[in-house]
Amino acid sequence: MKIRRIAGFAASLTVGALVLTACSSTPGDTETTQGSAGGPSTGIVTANSSEPQNPLIPTNTNETGGGKILDLIFAGLVNYDAQGNPQNEVAESIESEDSQNYTITLKDGWTFTDGTDVTASSFVDAWNYGALLSNDQLSSYFFEDIEGFSWDEDSELTGLEVVDDKTFTVALKQPAADFPLRLGYSAYFPLPEVAFEDIEAFGENPIGNGPYMLDGEGAWQHNIGIDLVPNPDYQGDRTAQNGGVSLKFYETQDAAYNDLLADQLDVLDAVPDSAFGTFEDELGDRAVNQPAAIFQSFTIPMTLERFSGEEGTLRRQAISMAINRQEITDAIFQGTRTPAKDFTSPVIAGWSEDVSGSEVLAYNPDEAKRLWAEADAMAPFTGTFTIGYNTDGGHQAWVDAVTNSIKNTLGIQAEGKPYPTFQALRDDVTNRTITGAFRTGWQADYPGLYNFLGPLYGTNAGSNDGDYSNPEFDDLIKQGSAAQSIEEANTFYQQAQEVLFQDLPAIPLWYSNVTGGSATTVDNVEFGWNSVPLYYQVTKS
Amino acid sequence: MAWYVGRRLLQMVPVFLGATLLIYAMVFALPGDPIQALGGDRGLNEAVAAQLRAEYNLDKPFFVQYLLYLKGILTLDFGTTFSGREVIDVMGEVFPVTFQLSIMALTFEAVLGITVGLIAGLRKGKLFDATALLVSLVVIAVPIFVIGFVLQFVVGVKLQWLPVTVGGDVTFRTLLMPAIVLGAVSFAYVLRLTRTSVAENLTADFVRTATAKGLSRSRVVNVHVLRNSLIPVVTYLGADLGALMAGAIVTEGIFNIPGVGNTLYRAIQQGQAPTVVSLVTVLVVVYIVANLFVDMLYALLDPRIRYA
Numbered sequence: 001m002k003i004r005r006i007a008g009f010a011a012s013l014t015v016g017a018l019v020l021t022a023c024s025s026t027p028g029d030t031e032t033t034q035g036s037a038g039g040p041s042t043g044i045v046t047a048n049s050s051e052p053q054n055p056l057i058p059t060n061t062n063e064t065g066g067g068k069i070l071d072l073i074f075a076g077l078v079n080y081d082a083q084g085n086p087q088n089e090v091a092e093s094i095e096s097e098d099s100q101n102y103t104i105t106l107k108d109g110w111t112f113t114d115g116t117d118v119t120a121s122s123f124v125d126a127w128n129y130g131a132l133l134s135n136d137q138l139s140s141y142f143f144e145d146i147e148g149f150s151w152d153e154d155s156e157l158t159g160l161e162v163v164d165d166k167t168f169t170v171a172l173k174q175p176a177a178d179f180p181l182r183l184g185y186s187a188y189f190p191l192p193e194v195a196f197e198d199i200e201a202f203g204e205n206p207i208g209n210g211p212y213m214l215d216g217e218g219a220w221q222h223n224i225g226i227d228l229v230p231n232p233d234y235q236g237d238r239t240a241q242n243g244g245v246s247l248k249f250y251e252t253q254d255a256a257y258n259d260l261l262a263d264q265l266d267v268l269d270a271v272p273d274s275a276f277g278t279f280e281d282e283l284g285d286r287a288v289n290q291p292a293a294i295f296q297s298f299t300i301p302m303t304l305e306r307f308s309g310e311e312g313t314l315r316r317q318a319i320s321m322a323i324n325r326q327e328i329t330d331a332i333f334q335g336t337r338t339p340a341k342d343f344t345s346p347v348i349a350g351w352s353e354d355v356s357g358s359e360v361l362a363y364n365p366d367e368a369k370r371l372w373a374e375a376d377a378m379a380p381f382t383g384t385f386t387i388g389y390n391t392d393g394g395h396q397a398w399v400d401a402v403t404n405s406i407k408n409t410l411g412i413q414a415e416g417k418p419y420p421t422f423q424a425l426r427d428d429v430t431n432r433t434i435t436g437a438f439r440t441g442w443q444a445d446y447p448g449l450y451n452f453l454g455p456l457y458g459t460n461a462g463s464n465d466g467d468y469s470n471p472e473f474d475d476l477i478k479q480g481s482a483a484q485s486i487e488e489a490n491t492f493y494q495q496a497q498e499v500l501f502q503d504l505p506a507i508p509l510w511y512s513n514v515t516g517g518s519a520t521t522v523d524n525v526e527f528g529w530n531s532v533p534l535y536y537q538v539t540k541s
Numbered sequence: 542m543a544w545y546v547g548r549r550l551l552q553m554v555p556v557f558l559g560a561t562l563l564i565y566a567m568v569f570a571l572p573g574d575p576i577q578a579l580g581g582d583r584g585l586n587e588a589v590a591a592q593l594r595a596e597y598n599l600d601k602p603f604f605v606q607y608l609l610y611l612k613g614i615l616t617l618d619f620g621t622t623f624s625g626r627e628v629i630d631v632m633g634e635v636f637p638v639t640f641q642l643s644i645m646a647l648t649f650e651a652v653l654g655i656t657v658g659l660i661a662g663l664r665k666g667k668l669f670d671a672t673a674l675l676v677s678l679v680v681i682a683v684p685i686f687v688i689g690f691v692l693q694f695v696v697g698v699k700l701q702w703l704p705v706t707v708g709g710d711v712t713f714r715t716l717l718m719p720a721i722v723l724g725a726v727s728f729a730y731v732l733r734l735t736r737t738s739v740a741e742n743l744t745a746d747f748v749r750t751a752t753a754k755g756l757s758r759s760r761v762v763n764v765h766v767l768r769n770s771l772i773p774v775v776t777y778l779g780a781d782l783g784a785l786m787a788g789a790i791v792t793e794g795i796f797n798i799p800g801v802g803n804t805l806y807r808a809i810q811q812g813q814a815p816t817v818v819s820l821v822t823v824l825v826v827v828y829i830v831a832n833l834f835v836d837m838l839y840a841l842l843d844p845r846i847r848y849a
Contacts, residue, residue: 051807053579054624062581136592138579151588200625222626222634223799224709248708248797251806254690255706255797262698262705392810423573423812430577430584441582455583463583 042243043540044227045522047267047533048256049247051223055203058189059130059137065249067186068532072228072245073208074189075236077104077123078180084293084347084447084529086181089236090118090190090209092166094183099175099482106166110235112192113213120168122190124160129196130187131157139187141462142445145179147171175482177489178448185446211238211536212245225249238536241524245535266522266540267533271515273394276334283517291338292531293345293444294512295452298387298402299466300437302505306381314375316504319385320360321368322409328401329510336515340508343500344452345444347529350490357501361508365409372410384413386436388429390422395439402509429465440465440506447529448486449493453477457505468505549833553826560825561614561818565607568814575599575812579623597623610815620815622808628819631804636823638711639793639800643785645716646724651778654728658735658774659767665740673736677729689722689795706797719796723789727781734777738770745769772842779835783828787821 052066058074061067077091088094092105110118129135131143133154143149147159159171172179182188190209195202205217212228220226225248230240248265250256253272259265261282271279280287300307300316307315325339338346340361341353375381387403389395399416406414417436419425428434442463444451454477455461459469473496480492514531522540527533576590576599585593594600598609613620619628661670680688696718697705707715742748743766751765790802797803801820808816839846 052624053811062579133588134592136589136596138585138589140589141583141586151586203625221709222631223804249799250706250797251803252794252797255795258693258698258705259797262701264705419572421571421573421810423571423575423578425573426577426582426584427573430574443582462586 040239040241041539041541043521044244044246045242045266045535045538045540046246046248046264047535048250048253048259048265048269049225050251051249052220054138055200056206056220057137057195057199057203058126058186058191059135059139059142060203061186062138064532068247069226069228070186070189070206070208071532072210072212072535073206073214073231074186074210075110075208075234075238076186076189077106077183079184079236079238080447080529082526082528082534084349086184086447087237089184089238091183094180096179099177099179099484100172102170102172102179103163104168104170107235108166110209111233112207112209113231113233114192114194114207116192116194117165118190118209119165120162122192123188124157124162124168125193125196126189126191127160128157129191129199142182142185142187145172145174145176147173149173174478177481177483178446178450178486181448181486182446210234211236211240215244223249238534240536241539242536243540260517260519263519263521265519267516267518267525267535267538269514269516269527269531269533271336271517276336276515279515279517286517286520286525288516288518288525288527289336289513290527291346291511292514293347293447293529294531295340295343295345295442296337296509296512297340297343297440297442297506298437298509299440299506300504301432301434301466302468304436306375306379311375311378313503314371315381316507317360318368318371318375318410319406320504320507321362321364321371322406323402323507323509324363324405325361325510326363328398328405332397332401333510336513337510338513340510343457343497343506343508344449345511348444348447348449348452350449350486350493352494355494355497355501357498360501360504368409369411372412381412384415386415386417388417388419388425388434388436388438390420390425390439391418392421398509399439432467437507438465441512444530449490450477450480453493453496453500454481457500466505468503470499470503473499473503546833546837549836553829556825556829557822561611561822562607564818564821565610565814566603568809568812568817569603569606571809571812573812575623578811597621606814610818614819619819622813622816623811628815631816632819632823635799635801635804635820638798639786639789639802641711642716642720642723642789642792642798642800643782645713645720646727646785647778647782649720650724650728650731650781651774654731655735655767655771655774658732659739659762659770661732662736662739662743662770663762665736665743670736673732677732680725680729685722685726686791686795688725689719689792692718692722693795707799708797709799711798716798719792719798722795723785723792727777727785730777731774734774735770738773739766742766742770768842772839775838775842776835779831779838780828782831783824786827787824 049068050065053063054060054066056066056069058070061070075089078086079089080086090106090110092107094102094104096102106120112118127143130137131140131149143157146157148155148157161169163169192207194207205214211231211234213231215227215229225246227246229244253270254274256265256268257272257275260268280289302308329337329339341358342355344351385406387399389399403414403416429438442452442456455463457464457468457473458477459474476492476496480489483489483492514527518525522538524537524539525533576593577584579585598606610620621627622631657673661673664670693705696702703718704715748761748765751761786801789800790806793800793802805820
């Protein structure tokens with residue numbers, strides 16, 4: 001997942017105004033300024049970003065600072081349009097009979113900016129590099145489904161085979177219907193041969209095949225920004241409509257927002273908490289506030305005392321119904337969060353707001369009390385219900401509100417349990433030493449329902465922090481992955497969600513919105529499914 | 542004099558060792574595993590995490606880690622950041638920026654603080670004095686980030702007289718507003734120190750003597766009053782240079798300045814011991830050198846102070 005650096009402070013509860021903003025809840029509904037669709041403009045668009053935390057190597061980048069740059073300077077097999085639909089970019093076709101063995105052919109004419117051709121080997125070599133254990137790549141888990149991948153020793157991806165210059169085949173360990181959908185993620189980008197000669201130097205001055213390229217050696221000024229210019233040899237549909245993109249790195253969102261107000265920054269993709277209540281007035285129709293592919297919840301470990309078995313199910317449902325999500329998103333987040341309707345995100349194709357069982361997400365204090373009493377009849381609840389959170393990410397306000405909501409509705413003791421840092425919280429979660437519920441969040445790597453379900457709730461899955469296990473759920477996920485099409489797969493995934501609504505391994509809270517805007521200097525600002533503006537189509541004269 | 546300077550420089554060695562050890566221990570004691578945090582909510586696979594821990598020596602006991610770090614420093618190898626950059630390169634980028642900012646802030650507070658303080662001291666009890674004291678009181682009372690945000694919004698966003706943020710454009714013009722904000726509180730202190738000192742010295746015997754000798758008013762004030770009044774002010778300014786460099790975190794955040802403060806803040810958050818320790822150690826050295834420099838200045842200001 002792409003990690004979003006969250007700076008700034010929690011919007012305080014004392015902010016009195018309940019501003020009801022129009023949160024769009026339909027996928028892909030964008031509030032942007034549509035300028036005249038003329039020819040390419042020549043101005044250089046400036047946008048906010050943050051210093052990449054790693055060298056600019058696709059398989060070693062797992063946060064948005066580096067991801068934004070890679071998406072602009074590389075072109076993968078597929079890319080995603082604003083709605084998150086995949087479309088072939090370098091790939092001519094991606095075919096499979098059984099959702100397990102894929103044949104991928106590439107389009108002709110694609111080159112890297114050093115003049116070399118983009119061939120099947122460009123992909124196969126890059127993926128092998130990314131998957132090799134001793135290369136320590138942060139995104140290596142993207143290759144774990146490919147035949148030959150190992151977490152225990154260095155091993156070649158034997159499932160990758162180069163057929164000819166423009167064709168290669170992929171054999172997966174098990175069927176994955178959404179494999180083509182994943183291929184737009186940066187971990188799957190191709191690398192030119194020169195990259196492997198000195199990967200560290202390459203990470204400093206990467207050479208790609210995307211709509212932009214670095215503006216010469218040293219275009220990446222550390223902690224300051226990076227200058228990108230259009231790539232004249234780019235072959236795809238994301239042709240630059242401006243004279244370049246200059247990403248400026250900000251340490252605080254407040255500074256970036258003030259720059260935007262003064263027209264010293266063109267595009268902003270993160271409004272600071274302090275401006276949540278005002279930015280839509282200040283920016284008018286240049287403001288953006290729409291759901292993002294970020295799902296927020298808190299997880300109640302399956303082993304938590306009084307929260308397992310039939311009694312636990314009743315308590316989980318009671319707690320979910322005791323939370324007034326609408327009021328909390330309005331009061332604390334000023335409408336910059338959208339109450340959750342499921343376990344995924346509305347920007348994902350296949351999302352539905354009425355999955356059977358999702359009634360437990362509605363605020364229903366009477367039913368909550370009844371279910372809690374029913375559970376208490378089996379065995380009485382004593383002690384305090386806690387939600388662990390890290391204090392360095394602006395979570396205190398909502399945790400307090402949620403626990404208050406639970407406390408007032410159910411009449412039990414409930415409170416937040418603060419951890420000083422994100423690391424400290426994760427330590428306790430990873431070691432399973434946490435003694436209560438804890439906050440969890442998930443940002444999608446690629447626009448697919450599976451990405452929100454399999455890795456989080458599958459038995460023994462990597463991010464299954466609550467140790468949830470239900471054979472029925474596992475089976476539906478497996479059937480979905482073996483399906484012949486994404487649409488067919490999604491029906492299984494939605495059934496899997498029905499199981500989750502029964503068991504509630506995590507309590508869905510809300511979807512984060514992307515909040516941003518643009519200055520008066522630019523037009524055609526639209527945000528992609530992953531909350532990153534589509535910089536290439538921004539025009540500036 | 543040389544012997545004195547030599548002795549002071551020698552004192553830096555234990556201070557340096559003590560400072561690095563303390564800071565290293567504090568970063569080590571930070572809760573949480575910085576390597577796992579690299580993976581975000583998803584976490585990292587244990588196999589990858591173990592390799593990365595070994596790469597950054599994080600799998601070793603505290604003293605081994607610390608000694609390895611010290612050993613590196615002797616060969617000018619300050620370690621690497623998690624993004625694979627040499628810490629010494631990072632320092633080479635951020636220190637000049639913060640140094641320039643601090644010098645501008647120091648100049649601002651010294652020139653303006655001493656001038657206003659002198660006038661206020663000479664006109665003790667008059668309107669100018671009362672106004673200056675009131676203004677300094679307000680500046681001291683209001684937190685620095687409030688001054689920063691307000692100035693940024695009014696001068697930068699609304700009036701657009703000066704750039705809102707600095708970013709990569711580190712020039713006199715862009716640093717002007719941050720320097721004023723950074724030096725604001727110290728300006729108020731310098732003003733008050735100078736004023737009190739001047740007012741006190743005006744009634745001193747040597748000033749009465751100088752006036753009785755028939756020296757001009759300007760010579761009495763500039764040579765006899767001001768020079769003697771500057772000793773406490775210079776002491777304060779010397780110590781302040783270190784404080785300004787280390788204390789620029791808030792200002793650098795508000796104005797997005799790629800300096801020591803921002804880098805330090807991020808390094809602490811990510812638990813990057815080599816970066817934190819190296820940056821802070823250099824700050825400690827700056828502090829010591831600045832204070833040594835101040836002690837040297839005493840001799841210049843007051844010939845009665847001698848170092849043997």
